[in-house]
Amino acid sequence: MSLENCRLLLSKQKSYEFSFGSVIGTRESQEDYFSVITSERSIAACICDGMGGLDCGRAASETSVRVFTDEITPVIDFCPNESPDYFLSFLDKMDHDVRRLKKPDGSRSRAGSTLIAVWIGGGAMNWLSVGDSSVYHVRSDRITRLNVYHNYQTSLDEQLSQGRIDRDQYRRESRKGHALTSFIGIGGIKQFDAPPEPVPVLRNDVILLCSDGVTNNITSDELLSLCGGRSASGVVKNLFALLSEKTEGRASDNATAIVIRIK
Secondary structure, three states, X not given: OOHXXXXXXXXXXXXXXEEEEEEOOOOOOOOEEEEEEEOOOEEEEEEXXXXXXXOOHHHHHHHHHHHHHHHHHHHOOOXXXXXXXXXXXXXXXXXXXXXXXXXXXXXXXXXXXXXXXXXXXXXXXXXXXXXXXXXXXXXXXXXXXXXXXXXXXXXXXXXXXXXXXXXXXXXXXXXXXXXXXXXXXXXXOOOOEOOOOOEEOOOXXXXXXXXXXXXXXXXXXXXHHXXXXXXXXXXXXXXXXXXXXXXXXXXXXXXXXXXXXXX
16 A cells, blocks of 8 residues: 555635545445545544445445435534534434435445544534444543444453453453444444533644544554644645555555544
């Protein structure tokens, strides 16, 4: 994977700047899909990672992003704290539309996608997560992953901490830890992650959205180091340079990142 395969974009608005990159890795197709919607007051962004182990992964991520874009665009001039529950209002529609996808022969697909989304404006941020993509909040020298992963590993961690399984069981079952327990298209989403109220954001904060092709190769400490003092475009360029270095000579997944710096 080389930097030439990485799409980069930088946009500067009055209250924020953003940049993004996306690479296909060594996969045959790109199943990550994403969108950024902006106004003078607000910015909203999402990444959907189509599930490669299921049918129609690209169609699932495209459909999820289309619903997000259609629902957010009419309200983007508002700020998250003016409509704190709006994200949840179209989650069922997203799930329903992906579940209805058909194969080329007309039979029902088994499509699925993860979702990570943010809406930032007026000094506040809402976010929504289904699956195992990530949203990070960077402030000064601290990085925090805001969302919980909806996968079997999270369930195993909880069972171990509660004493419901022993360490031998934990180690054996962790081989299947990457299996998702919630995703768009599952048919009735019961596991999702969102803050109880909008999260405050400050000048120079960085919000980083990543598909698992990034976070499976780059640690949170490395992401924090990349964000230090750089513009949004600088973070993206350095992130994908590091990803290229770490995955050189071996199989690599689709990877997408969106970086938003508050000004």
